Amino acid sequence: xxxxxxxxxxxxxxxxxxxxxxxxxxxxxxxxxxxxxxxxxxxxxxxxxxxxxxxxxxxxxxxxxxxxxxxxxxxxxxxxxxxxxxxxxxxxxxxxxxxxxxxxxxxxxxxxxxxxxxxxxxxxxxxxxxxxxxxxxxxxxxxxxxxxxxxxxxxxxxxxxxxxxxxxxxxxxxxxxxxxxxxxxxxxxxxxxxxxxxxxxxxxxxxxxxxxxxxxxxxxxxxxxxxxxxxxxxxxxxxxxxxxxxxxxxxxxxxxxxxxxxxxxxxxxxxxxxxxxxxxxxxxxxxxxxxxxxxxxxxxxxxxxxxxxxxxxxxxxxxxxxxxxxxxxxxxxxxxxxxxxxxxxxxxxxxxxxxxxxxxxxxxxxxxxxxxxxxxxxxxxxxxxxxxxxxxxxxxxxxxxxx
Numbered sequence: 001x002x003x004x005x006x007x008x009x010x011x012x013x014x015x016x017x018x019x020x021x022x023x024x025x026x027x028x029x030x031x032x033x034x035x036x037x038x039x040x041x042x043x044x045x046x047x048x049x050x051x052x053x054x055x056x057x058x059x060x061x062x063x064x065x066x067x068x069x070x071x072x073x074x075x076x077x078x079x080x081x082x083x084x085x086x087x088x089x090x091x092x093x094x095x096x097x098x099x100x101x102x103x104x105x106x107x108x109x110x111x112x113x114x115x116x117x118x119x120x121x122x123x124x125x126x127x128x129x130x131x132x133x134x135x136x137x138x139x140x141x142x143x144x145x146x147x148x149x150x151x152x153x154x155x156x157x158x159x160x161x162x163x164x165x166x167x168x169x170x171x172x173x174x175x176x177x178x179x180x181x182x183x184x185x186x187x188x189x190x191x192x193x194x195x196x197x198x199x200x201x202x203x204x205x206x207x208x209x210x211x212x213x214x215x216x217x218x219x220x221x222x223x224x225x226x227x228x229x230x231x232x233x234x235x236x237x238x239x240x241x242x243x244x245x246x247x248x249x250x251x252x253x254x255x256x257x258x259x260x261x262x263x264x265x266x267x268x269x270x271x272x273x274x275x276x277x278x279x280x281x282x283x284x285x286x287x288x289x290x291x292x293x294x295x296x297x298x299x300x301x302x303x304x305x306x307x308x309x310x311x312x313x314x315x316x317x318x319x320x321x322x323x324x325x326x327x328x329x330x331x332x333x334x335x336x337x338x339x340x341x342x343x344x345x346x347x348x349x350x351x352x353x354x355x356x357x358x359x360x361x362x363x364x365x366x367x368x369x370x371x372x373x374x375x376x377x378x379x380x381x382x383x384x385x386x387x388x389x390x391x392x393x394x395x396x397x398x399x400x401x402x403x
Contacts, residue, residue, distance in 0.1 A: 008189055009136055015188045016128055017143040022181030023124060024147030024261075026117070028154035029174035030093075032257050033162065036240045036250065038106060040167040045241060047103065049362015051110040052237055056355030058114030060347045070126070071340050077190045078130070082123045083182055089116035090178045097171040121350065122342040125326045129338060130191045133330075141275075141323040145268025148319065152261035159254015167250065211337060211344060217398060218332045220391035221284060222348045225325060227384030228291040229353025231377045232318055234361035235298055236260065237354075242370055246304040259311035267319025274320065280328040281392055287321035288388045292381035299374040325349060 030037075035048045043051070070078060096109045128140045154177065158170045212219045235242070236257075243253045274283045294317050297310040325345055333341035357380070361373045 012131055012136065012189050013139055015184055016138055016140075017146050019124060019127075019181065019184040019188060020143035020147035021150040022177055022184050023121070025150040025154045026174060026177035026181055028151035028257070028261065029158050029170055029177055030113075030117075031237070032151070032155045033158060033167065033170040033240075033253075034110075035237055036162070036167055036253065037170060039240070041100060041106070043103070043106070044366060045238065046363040046366045049237075049358045049360075049365075051107055052362070053355040053359035054107050055110040055114030055118055056351050056358065058111045059118035060351035060355060062115045066122075066343065070123075071337060078123050078127050079185050079188050079190060082120055082127075083185045085116045085120050086178060086182050086185065089113060090175060090182070092116070093171055093175050093178065097168060097175075118351065122346045125329075125342045125346075126338065127188065127191070129326070129330050129342070133335070133338075140326065141268040141271045144323050145265040148261050148264030148267070151264075152258040155257030155261060156254045159251050159257070163249060163251045163254075211333060211341065215332065217391045217395035218329075220387050220394055221281070221328065222345060224288060224384045224387030224391060225284065225321070225345075225349045226353040226356075227380045227387065228288045228321065229349045229384075230357040230360075231291045231381030231384060232294055233350075233354045233357045234373060234377060235295060237358055238361060238365060238373065241365060242298065242307060243304065245370060246307055248304050252304060252308075256308055256311055259308055260314045263312040263315035264319035264322075267315040268323070270315065271320045271323045275324065275327065280324045280331060281395065283320055283324040284328060285385070285388050285392065287317055287319075287324060288381070288385045290317035291321070292378060292385060293317070295374045295377035295381065299371065299378070 034052060035045070038048045038051055039045070066081070070076070070081060092109060092112055099105075101109065125140075128138045128143070131138045132140065154173065158173050161173065162170055212222075239256055239260075240250075240253050243249075243256055248256075271283065274286065290313060294310070294313050297313060298307065301307040301310055326342065329341045329345040330338055357377075360376060364376055365373045
């Protein structure tokens with residue numbers, strides 16, 4: 001029996017890392033080049049920002065609905081929900097490659113992919129946390145680090161690929177990574193219903209508004225993370241503009257994306273040490289500080305070499321932010337609301353934060369250039385850090401009142 005448990009745990013650990021590799025490789029091929037893909041089709045930076053914002057908006061609306069539904073139907077394995085979303089995403093991506101829709105058609109593609117792909121990431125988090133909450137040692141931060149390295153490698157490969165064969169071929173690599181992700185999802189061991197609380201003991205899941213209204217520290221921290229994401233996401237999504245302004249091409253864009261994403265692999269190990277010593281809350285504060293530092297350094301970089309040199313600062317910003325945010329959401333909501341908690345976290349950070357950042361930054365870039373965009377990013381990061389500090393103080397006051 002013990003040998004069977006060890007075999008199952010090894011399989012969970014291995015395939016979970018493969019699933020993270022597939023997911024982030026998929027995003028590297030598409031999100032890393034989404035702006036360049038639509039600009040190659042004749043759209044402006046402002047329109048590209050609108051498309052990216054629509055994808056984020058779709059996930060922002062659908063994630064709480066999916067998370068709440070999954071919490072209310074624990075008998076349905078998360079892997080089945082996940083795979084069911086990815087299969088139509090593959091078909092849509094191929095249709096997008098072979099066609100050239102106009103503004104509204106392209107907007108619809110980004111909207112639907114936002115529902116099917118962006119919306120799916122809380123499921124990866126929850127699939128790991130289901131096993132972690134039973135005591136299994138699932139290497140979440142390692143998986144996330146390998147996923148970031150996959151993103152980095154794919155970005156370099158796609159950069160060289162698009163420089164030789166055209167920007168639209170990035171969509172073919174996107175399809176290949178989607179297929180790898182689906183295969184890993186289907187191979188991932190189904191979480192056993194026997195490991196969950198008995199139905200008679202299981203409390204009813206709450207709504208998103210209830211969680212935000214009744215947990216002030218949680219809400220403040222999530223809004224702080226929202227402003228942090230507004231500060232850093234536009235830099236990645238409009239990196240093509242920053243690179244070309246300094247004389248680079250799509251190959252240089254691939255290198256820049258590699259340096260940015262590859263730094264998140266060592267972040268996985270840095271996070272574990274910081275988490276054990278300080279906890280998820282304080283690690284989030286550290287990441288918010290570096291979400292201010294990054295746009296500041298990018299603003300000060302006057303050459304392509306300097307722009308490339310500052311990309312690894314991602315390690316202490318977004319690199320440790322992602323696992324810290326997942327652990328924070330898991331630790332600060334009730335067990336019956338954990339999928340919902342991950343969904344709310346994703347909505348306010350990667351969803352709403354990315355949407356607002358991309359929408360504002362795209363048009364600010366058209367209006368005032370890179371300096372204006374980065375100035376907005378720095379200001380937003382400062383607001384996020386202030387809210388994060390307020391969240392820590394609110395948690396301390398809450399614990400003091402309960403003592």
